[in-house]
């Protein structure tokens with residue numbers, strides 16, 4: 001098959017929501033439709049078995065949050081769908097931001113009782129900044145929830161997208177009767193049942209004006225029918241370009257746990273979501289259909305199997321075809337890696353992968369040769385941009401009870417830093433490592449993992465600094481001059497990029513004024 005054909009049939013998307021909106025449940029049902037799993041509950045079971053094998057996931061379990069994000073692949077209607085899960089808790093949003101750079105579309109799950117929640121808002125900002133197309137699924141219609149128009153207004157107001165309902169709920173809670181498909185102009189009848197299989201037939205009603213339908217679905221009493229008529233007359237037309245640029249979002253109503261409304265979402269993903277997009281490198285724009293392979297490491301997960309100290313680099317293929325065993329160049333280091341054990345992410349097992357195409361996510365086990373933001377090519381000098389690192393907002397240092405364990409501490413922190421679980425800064429002067437995070441819970445995870453994976457009992461203590469800015473200059477000599485003059489405030493991150501540390505924001509303003517040739521950055525985008 002040609003690369004063009006393979007690229008065209010790929011859809012790579014992330015599923016995003018505030019915790020508890022139903023992301024895990026919906027993921028499970030999507031996989032069920034695609035035939036990737038046969039028993040509902042497997043995704044949760046998988047979550048549970050991961051807990052059992054990996055100790056640090058204890059934190060996740062205790063707090064009922066999902067810390068790590070994962071990747072699943074499935075085939076549906078001749079399309080290969082790559083689904084990337086994201087951690088829901090805001091303290092791990094750095095990881096989520098990076099996952100969002102690896103997708104071409106997003107599926108937003110909203111709890112119909114709660115509407116747009118804080119974490120959804122944050123994630124959506126990232127999607128909006130990148131013009132990522134969004135499909136909206138309003139979940140839990142089998143509960144007493146908010147009025148549909150009220151929810152749409154809220155999405156439009158808070159997320160700045162025009163909503164285009166593709167389906168409309170008829171009733172809610174105990175009186176949830178189904179959803180009217182505004183394009184097909186018929187109603188799908190809701191039937192509760194958590195374990196309903198994917199391909200089961202759904203009852204369809206075409207004539208909602210018949211007295212029998214009016215009576216059966218309580219249409220005289222609830223105003224759904226008037227709303228539907230109103231929508232058919234007044235709702236704006238769906239415009240695919242507006243959707244592709246993130247300005248319009250198709251909206252579906254359903255109930256994930258009852259497997260209702262899920263198939264429409266999957267079909268819409270296949271029909272409307274874009275195939276893999278071109279990606280920007282510093283040097284040029286890279287088309288997915290180019291013959292030569294290129295890819296970007298957007299996530300590193302260490303110690304997935306505590307029995308061996310491996311790490312998996314998650315790579316989004318940006319162009320061409322991957323073939324097992326091929327030699328790939330890590331552009332940052334100039335080193336070659338041989339890819340004989342690359343894995344794909346089929347829903348439950350990690351399988352050895354023979355071939356993959358632009359849009360797919362592959363996992364490359366390694367011992368530290370690959371870092372976040374790395375570009376891999378067949379030899380070309382390309383460096384993809386757009387993988388964000390945010391300046392930490394909280395700093396800590398670590399103290400260890402047993403000084404003989406300092407080697408393990410250093411190893412642990414270096415690896416966790418390379419993985420992006422936390423940012424680790426090495427001071428220009430002195431040896432006390434500085435840890436930076438965007439969310440406080442990240443420190444907890446680090447302390448837990450240091451203890452369980454590296455055998456180091458560490459105490460995380462407050463640090464003197466509160467802010468960091470990456471520094472660059474057009475003239476490297478100027479940068480060196482700045483570093484020498486401020487040496488006690490300089491630290492280097494995981495890839496050796498220099499940062500300027502400050503206790504107060506005013507110190508940064510002063511430095512900016514005094515050193516006009518130095519650029520101070522809140523975000524770093526590539527290695």
Ligand code: G4P
Nearest residue numbers: 017019020021022023024025139140142143255256257258
């Ligand atoms: P998350 O990944 O977004 O955090 O959410 P998750 O799927 O775990 O769902 C959160 C809770 O909402 C779960 O209940 C789940 O069963 C429930 N839920 C999901 N979809 C629906 C729906 O369509 N209708 C209703 N009524 N509930 C739904 P839980 O009690 O927290 O967990 P569990 O005991 O069911 O596992």
